[in-house]
Amino acid sequence: NSGLLNTDLYITKLIPNNYLQGSEVPFYVGNLDSVFEKHQKWQTLLPRVTPFYAVKCNNNLAVLRTLSALEQVLTVPRELEMVMSIGVTPDKIIYAHTTKPQSHIRYACAQGVDMMTFDNEEELLKITRGHPNAKLLLRIAVDDSKSQVKLSTKFGATLGTVGSLLKRAHELDLDVKGVSFHVGSLCTDSVAYRRAIEEVHHVFEQRIIGFQLDLLDIGGGFSGHELEMVLNSKATVWALDEFFPADSGVRVIAEPGRYFVDSAFTLALNVFAKKKVWSLPINGNGLDTMIMYYVTDGLYGAFGDIKLYPDIKPFVLRPHRSVESTEPRYQSVIWGPTCDSADRIMDVWMPELNIGDWILVDNFGAYTIPMSTDFNGFEKPTIYLVVTPQIWKMLNLKVSNLRFG
Ligand SMILES: Cc1ncc(COP(=O)(O)O)c(C=O)c1O
Structure with missing residues (x-):
């Protein structure tokens, strides 16, 4: 059955x-059927958003195989070897850590993993040395006050520094593709997604010379419980329709972990x-x-x-x-x-x-x-x-x- x-x-x-x-x-x-069902629900709730599963949340190989078989893709700091051993191709991997050891940047480069995040100038200098052709996402700090796990104290550039960071990336001849955020894990405030998406829109609107930003990464924080997920996804869909409508040419991705496996x-x-x-x-x-x-x-x-x-x-x-x-x-x-x-x-x-x-x-x-x-x-x-x-x-x-x- x-x-x-x-x-x-x-x-x-x-x-x-x-x-x-x-x-x-x-x-x-x-229960792998449950993981599969979550994938199907995601398609209904957030049809415009491609999920990159956050491997650190549950790195069981069967879970990874299930999600990669569903063409879900993965966001990894150091688990590259693991996901590549099960056949996930580098184009489906984001190295989503804003502060990376230099050796890990070189490793990602050698493996052909191009997409990575940053939130400070030192990181840009390391990327210039270790992976000058990387495709970058600038992670911004957003309001995570209503989330159980707050991430913005440790990660993310404040809005005031965004302009100078993008200019610096341009001087270093790096390729910034878009902006990412994470509202914090176990987010109980669906308005947090809306506020964060509006802030990204503000960054895109600044039209920093030299960059054609067309990628928006809305991070994780989505609950495994149905009601909370419905509320968060509805708020997200409305905000995307308002600030990044389907015809805006902006590709939207996410980094859910807990949602799929909890x-x-x-x-x-x-x-x-x-x-x-x-x-x-x-x-x-x-x-x-x-x-x-x-x-x-x-x-x-x-x-x-x-x-x-x-x-x-x-x-x-x-x-x-x-x-x-x-x-x-x-x-x-x-x-x-x-x-x-x-x-x-x-x-x-x-x-x-x-x-x-x-x-x-x-x-x-x-x-x-x-x-x-x-x-x-x-x-x-x-x-x-x-x-x-x-x-x-x-x-x-x-x-x-x-x-x-
Ligand atoms: C960069 C990044 N992406 C995605 C996730 C997954 O978050 P969640 O399990 O809340 O969806 C985390 C979790 O801390 C993270 O740090």
């Missing part, structure tokens, strides 16, 4: 199987240790039970970069695995596995779990897999990928791509 696969069904089979085999290793289930992955964590302690209740009378759970991945793994409260649900190994609504909830702490007390994932009220039960974390495909470290020697999660035969055939994915992360 076509359509979105049910990841839960797969997990429901996998966990008892792990239990029988005595495996406590955490694992992800990644909801495609669920992480399953094994409860391998448990401890009951006493805590003072909120009303101050007597003592309450607090339960500490120790699970197989934590802050040095998938939880290193979480920006939202994780979307968790207990998976209890009982004959009928449901948690009854009448079961008492206990104040609980979920700890990661390492010997570090900073490795505290979250505090939550939950029904009591037992050793051997699992905790599922939904919507966990963005900025999790590539952030995992080897700290303290704990095993990284295994990655299982699921896809319907139709999508597998359509994208010409190979079995080996579907097994390994």
